[in-house]
Amino acid sequence: MTEVDLTEYLFHPAPVVSLPVRGTAALFPVRRxxxxxxxxxxxxxxxxxxxxxxQPFFFTKPPEAVVAPGDPLPYPPATRDLHHEVELVVALxxxxxxxxxxxALELVFGYAVGVDLTRRDLQAEAKKLGRPWDSxxxxxxxxxxxxxxxxxxxGHPTRGRIALSVDEEVRQDGDLAQMIWxxxxxxxxxxxxxxxxxxxxxxTGTPAGVGPISxxxxxxxxxxxxxxxxxxxxx
Numbered sequence: 001m002t003e004v005d006l007t008e009y010l011f012h013p014a015p016v017v018s019l020p021v022r023g024t025a026a027l028f029p030v031r032r033x034x035x036x037x038x039x040x041x042x043x044x045x046x047x048x049x050x051x052x053x054x055q056p057f058f059f060t061k062p063p064e065a066v067v068a069p070g071d072p073l074p075y076p077p078a079t080r081d082l083h084h085e086v087e088l089v090v091a092l093x094x095x096x097x098x099x100x101x102x103x104a105l106e107l108v109f110g111y112a113v114g115v116d117l118t119r120r121d122l123q124a125e126a127k128k129l130g131r132p133w134d135s136x137x138x139x140x141x142x143x144x145x146x147x148x149x150x151x152x153x154x155g156h157p158t159r160g161r162i163a164l165s166v167d168e169e170v171r172q173d174g175d176l177a178q179m180i181w182x183x184x185x186x187x188x189x190x191x192x193x194x195x196x197x198x199x200x201x202x203x204t205g206t207p208a209g210v211g212p213i214s215x216x217x218x219x220x221x222x223x224x225x226x227x228x229x230x231x232x233x234x235x
Contacts, residue, residue, distance in 0.1 A: 031199030039205025160224030174207025
């Protein structure tokens with residue numbers, strides 16, 4: 001790519017979105033966010049779908065969806081039904097396309113705890129009208145995320161509690177072992193559709209128990225062996 005002097009831009013480029021990395025001062029620069037839909041059987045059922053192992057489907061969020069740990073978590077406009085979905089997040093340090101599941105984990109830098117926030121009322125309307133989900137899923141602040149923990153520290157988690165509480169009330173309580181499509185399979189399937197790249201984040205689906213949150217609510221999320229994320233929803 002040809003380097004361009006900043007004076008040739010009409011305005012300053014957007015700043016790089018990043019997440020902290022456990023055990024280092026270095027930051028993980030976020031390139032893109034991919035999300036896997038209905039990847040836990042109980043969640044598929046609660047959303048009214050057959051939990052059989054259908055081909056995985058994906059949607060995306062922009063980098064500005066990221067809310068780093070310690071940053072304010074805003075309640076978004078244009079919704080009265082904001083829902084939480086706690087998820088294991090995969091962070092890539094390498095890229096590739098048409099990967100096999102056997103090779104896919106070589107791309108992974110580390111893992112994090114994330115929340116896929118959803119304007120459920122807008123999503124329901126989009127589904128009813130057969131429209132895209134972008135307004136429901138891809139808004140600023142819709143992907144809160146913990147620090148990233150390198151693979152060297154925790155390996156590749158395949159089981160362990162994944163849970164979310166709202167004001168100390170447990171809402172979601174599952175296990176990573178319940179994922180329909182496992183991390184290597186998700187990466188392999190994604191790489192058939194996009195060329196994956198360093199800086200990509202992949203949200204891997206959520207267990208049952210999704211529900212509404214309001215301004216002032218405190219979210220406490222944890223994934224056993226990975227970490228935690230805590231924030232209070234701003235008004």
